[in-house]
Amino acid sequence: xxxxxxxxxxxxxxxxxxxxxxxxxxxxxxxxxxxxxxxxxxxxxxxxxxxxxxxxxxxxxxxxxxxxxxxxxxxxxxxxxxxxxxxxxxxxxxxxxxxxxxx
Amino acid sequence: xxxxxxxxxxxxxxxxxxxxxxxxxxxxxxxxxxxxxxxxxxxxxxxxxxxxxxxxxxxxxxxxxxxxxxxxxxxxxxxxxxxxxxxxxxxxxxxxxxxxxxx
DNA sequence: GAAATAGTTCGATACTATCGAACTATTGAA
DNA sequence: TTCAATAGTTCGATAGTATCGAACTATTTC
Numbered sequence: 001x002x003x004x005x006x007x008x009x010x011x012x013x014x015x016x017x018x019x020x021x022x023x024x025x026x027x028x029x030x031x032x033x034x035x036x037x038x039x040x041x042x043x044x045x046x047x048x049x050x051x052x053x054x055x056x057x058x059x060x061x062x063x064x065x066x067x068x069x070x071x072x073x074x075x076x077x078x079x080x081x082x083x084x085x086x087x088x089x090x091x092x093x094x095x096x097x098x099x100x101x102x103x
Numbered sequence: 104x105x106x107x108x109x110x111x112x113x114x115x116x117x118x119x120x121x122x123x124x125x126x127x128x129x130x131x132x133x134x135x136x137x138x139x140x141x142x143x144x145x146x147x148x149x150x151x152x153x154x155x156x157x158x159x160x161x162x163x164x165x166x167x168x169x170x171x172x173x174x175x176x177x178x179x180x181x182x183x184x185x186x187x188x189x190x191x192x193x194x195x196x197x198x199x200x201x202x203x204x205x206x
Numbered sequence: 207g208a209a210a211t212a213g214t215t216c217g218a219t220a221c222t223a224t225c226g227a228a229c230t231a232t233t234g235a236a
Numbered sequence: 237t238t239c240a241a242t243a244g245t246t247c248g249a250t251a252g253t254a255t256c257g258a259a260c261t262a263t264t265t266c
């Protein structure tokens with residue numbers, strides 16, 4: 001695994017985060033992470049989408065600071081950066097996930 | 104003024120709205136509308152930005168259903184579609200505006 | 207009518223997204 | 237310890253989107 005750019009908490013930017021969430025695939029990934037906690041790339045979006053495209057989407061989420069990656073063997077476990085997001089933008093993630101999944 | 108596409112309340116899509124807000128210029132426009140109520144194109148973003156670019160940004164906000172345009176003479180007054188947004192995505196706009204303007 | 211004003215549309219260039227193919231890295235077995 | 241399988245990234249080509257100046261449209265005012 002290469003050096004992955006990961007913005008510090010204090011340099012999280014709201015437009016970048018909203019942009020990252022403003023795509024159907026990425027928003028679905030985020031809502032799944034919100035309910036499931038941690039997912040590998042392969043099952044983060046288990047639909048017919050090429051893995052190169054999925055990798056691209058996860059990179060955008062990472063670089064925006066929405067998700068964190070933990071490598072374990074050959075699996076890359078993705079999870080939401082809940083604490084950092086909550087600290088910088090209180091209530092944002094919860095509100096978006098709430099309205100994204102109307103139940 | 105031509106026919107302007109304007110999505111109905113029920114067809115507002117969350118990814119499209121987040122995408123529209125996921126740009127620094129457009130997010131600034133929205134926070135200004137949130138505090139000032141209604142603004143014309145020209146003063147929605149009173150910085151050095153070409154008016155063709157500004158027009159493009161406002162179109163994206165309109166087509167995502169974030170703002171509404173009212174023509175009065177040769178001025179186009181833009182305002183947030185607060186009620187529609189609140190009905191479809193409760194708390195979303197307020198939360199985003201709150202965290203966008205940290206005060 | 208002509209000039210001024212508010213904003214849109216057009217067209218060219220630059221940037222970003224998608225997806226198959228090739229690549230890297232780790233695991234597990236022969 | 238080499239080989240195959242697996243998980244994901246990177247590359248490269250094509251398609252789509254953004255930016256901004258220039259031209260255009262519509263409305264007001266003189």
